């Protein structure tokens with residue numbers, strides 16, 4: 001007799017975390033594996049933020065915080081939304097959670113009933129579809145391709161909306177493609193939402209500060225649909241604070257209250273010390289803060305290096321990402337080919353081949369809903385990137 005719930009049985013392990021786990025295990029066995037799998041800045045958290053955490057412990061911020069986050073943290077996030085995104089979210093519209101992943105999870109659970117439809121443009125971040133599964137809703141995929149810069153059009157969205165549609169989920173800057181939606185493109189999406197007042201959009205902006213094109217654009221800037229948008233953000237990527245687990249939403253009060261209620265039954269609140277440190281992170285202005293600017297510049301240099309390196313691999317199709325720290329090239333030329341016992345039929349096979357033959361961990365495109373591609377995270381040192389791509393090229397050229 002099966003002891004686990006259908007909900008858990010149907011759900012897949014996070015494939016970004018799975019590849020990272022396998023790479024760690026191989027390294028522990030002494031294998032020289034280069035991991036370009038997880039999307040995690042290799043920088044340290046800014047000193048001033050770390051100091052704030054130490055002070056929080058000394059000042060005994062060790063008790064339960066309010067469920068949606070400390071009032072002064074929500075005030076600081078409200079100011080951040082205004083300063084960086086020109087968004088007016090009052091503190092009561094903000095809920096602070098244990099990572100943007102929990103923010104997204106709560107948003108979906110708060111909005112979606114079993115059987116509702118959730119539109120997810122492909123490629124998408126791996127956890128969206130699994131969270132929708134837990135909510136027992138139906139994912140409706142809308143395909144975008146490298147040829148159209150992996151961006152969904154208003155026409156595609158309009159065609160996918162049915163009376164059962166409740167939510168659209170997307171990220172900009174995008175994980176895994178690194179593409180950005182322009183203000184005009186977001187306006188196109190906003191105009192579709194305006195026609196469907198019961199359809200909501202979860203705008204995942206966690207890569208906001210890793211944007212090589214200039215100003216970040218938020219979907220919620222269009223006032224006429226602002227109440228239909230749940231803006232998700234956090235400190236993991238822009239402030240090199242992945243381990244601190246702080247994410248947050250800005251949303252209409254009804255949705256924020258629902259997420260607060262759910263959070264109160266799940267985690268009570270998120271870590272008091274990480275919250276105190278996040279107040280300081282929120283005060284860092286991305287326009288002139290050296291830590292944020294230095295990280296972004298380093299990521300830009302690596303992006304340019306990686307673009308040059310990948311362009312040099314025969315028969316892969318790559319476009320220049322505009323943000324985040326991923327490349328998502330098309331690699332399907334190599335499908336149908338073999339080397340030794342390896343037969344490559346899809347992105348999973350290719351990722352496994354590159355892991356064992358080249359000792360480089362990547363995440364198969366299938367995990368993001370596009371089996372023609374494979375994801376490279378370039379959040380690591382130049383030397384490792386050069387060596388990883390050298391090994392990958394060598395392994396690909398062996399495939400016949």
Ligand code: GLU
Pocket residue numbers: 014016017037038039040101125126127175
């Ligand atoms: N979001 C990062 C990634 O895509 C971190 C791992 C995860 O939570 O998926 O690699």
